[in-house]
Amino acid sequence: MLAALCLGGSAAAQHWYDNAVIYEIYPRSFQDTNGDGIGDLNGITERLDYLKQLGVDAIWITPFYPSPNKDFGYDVSNYVDVAKDYGTLADWDKLVAEAKKRNIRVLVDFVLNHTSDQHPWFLESRSSRTNPKRDWYVWRSGGGPTEPPTHWTSIFGGYAWTWDAKTQQWYYHIFLPQQPDVNWRNPELRKAMYDVVRFWLDRGASGFRLDATPYLFEDSKYPDDPHPPPASRAGLMPYNSGRPENHEVLREMRAILDGYEGNPVMLGESVTATIADLRKVYGENYDEIQLPMDFLFADLKTLDAAKFKKQVDAAQLDLGKGTPVFFLSSHDHPRQWSVFGDGVHNDEIAKLTAALTLAQRGTVLLYYGEEIGMGTMPRAELKKAPIGEKRPVADIRDGERTPMQWDAGGNAGFSTGAPWLPVETDYRKYNVASEKRRADSIYSWYAGLLKLRHDNAAFREGEYVPLDAGNANVFAFGRRTVAGEAALIVLNPSGEEQKVRITGWPGGWPGFSKLLEASPAAKAPGGSGFSVAPFGVVIAGVR
Ligand code: NOJ
Ligand code: CA
Secondary structure, three states: OHHHHHOOOOOOOOOHHHHOEEEEEOHHHOOOOOOOOOOOHHHHHHOHHHHHHHOOOEEEEOOOOOOOOOOOOOOOOOOOOOOOOOOOHHHHHHHHHHHHHOOOEEEEEEOOOEOOOOOHHHHHHOOOOOOOOHHHEOEEOOOOOOOOOOOOEOOOOOEOEEEEOOOOEEEEOOOOOOOOEEOOOOHHHHHHHHHHHHHHHHOOOOEEEEOOHHHOOOOOOOOOOOOOOOHHHHHHOOOOOOOOHHHHHHHHHHHHHHOOOOOOEEEEOOOOOOHHHHHHHOOOOOOOOOEEOOHHHHOOOOOOHHHHHHHHHHHHHOOOOOOOEEOOOEOOEOOHHHHHOOOOOHHHHHHHHHHHHHOOOOEEEEEOOHHHOOOOOOHHHHHOOOOOOOOOOOOOOHHHOOOOOOOOOHHHHOOOOOOOOOOOHHHHOOOHHHHHHOOOOHHHHHHHHHHHHHHOHHHHHOEEEEOEOOOOOOEEEEEEOOOOOEEEEEEOOOOOOEEEEOEOOOOOOOOEEEEEEEEOOOOOOOOOEEEEOOOOEEEEEEO
16 A cells, blocks of 8 residues: 555546557648548548557547648638548548547547638638627737737747738737637637537547647737747747636536547647646646647657656656646657657667657657658758649648658658658658568567557556666656556666666565566566666566
């Protein structure tokens, strides 16, 4: 009993999502089925068996709504349809039905902070000051055409206000001018957004990834900022984010989800400055976002055992009953193979960062291609990629959005046509087909870890046990169920072999049962003191 009290993370998995691996798919780049060089929903359906075999529990598909693509789908012009590029609503229905057969849930990316400036709601809103939808967006007069209402900056650069010459007012946008923020204070807008939630739940979605959740409300006093921050730091200002009004909306949305069978989930793009702020995103009574993404962890960019421990301990120990959400790569983050790689040992390091997330208690997000060691396309290579109809704008994030590498054939098996973005040059080495054949590949390592999360009780339900490795270059932690099934995870993010002596196991060191996974291949350690290879990982059962 005493030992149980000493354990870390509090709540064992209760819902499907508490221990899920959610695989993020950038649909434009996953699988093209009609040869136009653009991935589509049917392509995802075709690859469901692959995802099942890998062992994912759910997929999150980034926006596939009709959109002028100023921000590749994050500028929505119709919330209740599928863009022609990606298919039809019937294709969506088929995808959900096929996913269900394989016990894979599908999450829709709900862009609820802003619409496209081409959305009919905004076209109406901007048509006149007296239009009934005027108040669905955030309009202010400021000091006329040259003086915005405040000097707040947009996350994408420039002022967060754009002047509308026709109606002689400014509208607010935390992102691009083509992404006007909606006004969540307006009850009709709110209702319209909740109808979107119901539309996708009725059509088989198992929940949502909620875009840009910190920004739903602005300070209604619109205080000026005499020292407007640069775009890179505009995201978390007290006047534009994390406002108390957010909670009410998220509670209302959660109540809608809770009215549906199967525990639909909200996975929040919940950027916060501190772990205490992240705790608040779950709601005081855990009745808001079930899975707020931990950006404090995701923003780790260096191989550093102490930083890993600090951020993991915080996520595991300081979020109350909340389920932590770990990820390192996304359509907004350069890929981890490149970020952490030293240019020589990238594959070993990719296995280490995989274990860093996948061995945790909580929900883990994988970004398509992470499991085969896809890298970020280098800037110089990206610069050569053509701009055209399929790729109307070059986005600084395109390097992490290149086509999925399925095999060593033409266009890496992504498309029979010219892909919208070129395939990475190293696809002949890093691709699904060849990595599935190799037991020591990155793919096989990921598949092994996902299997552990399903088959091994310590990884399925075990709480987090903070440990001391006796070596500042090493990060060690444990997992342990209430019934006592347990595992030890040791990560050596340094380039040298490291000796460890594990202490801090509740009740004293119990001894190893068997080696579960090791990179590079290793023998089971004999006791609590042993060596770990450079960039090595040891995962072992503990008696
Ligand atoms: C966050 C999304 O992840 C990002 O890709 C997008 O540009 C912004 N929100 C605006 O919607
Ligand atoms: Ca296509």
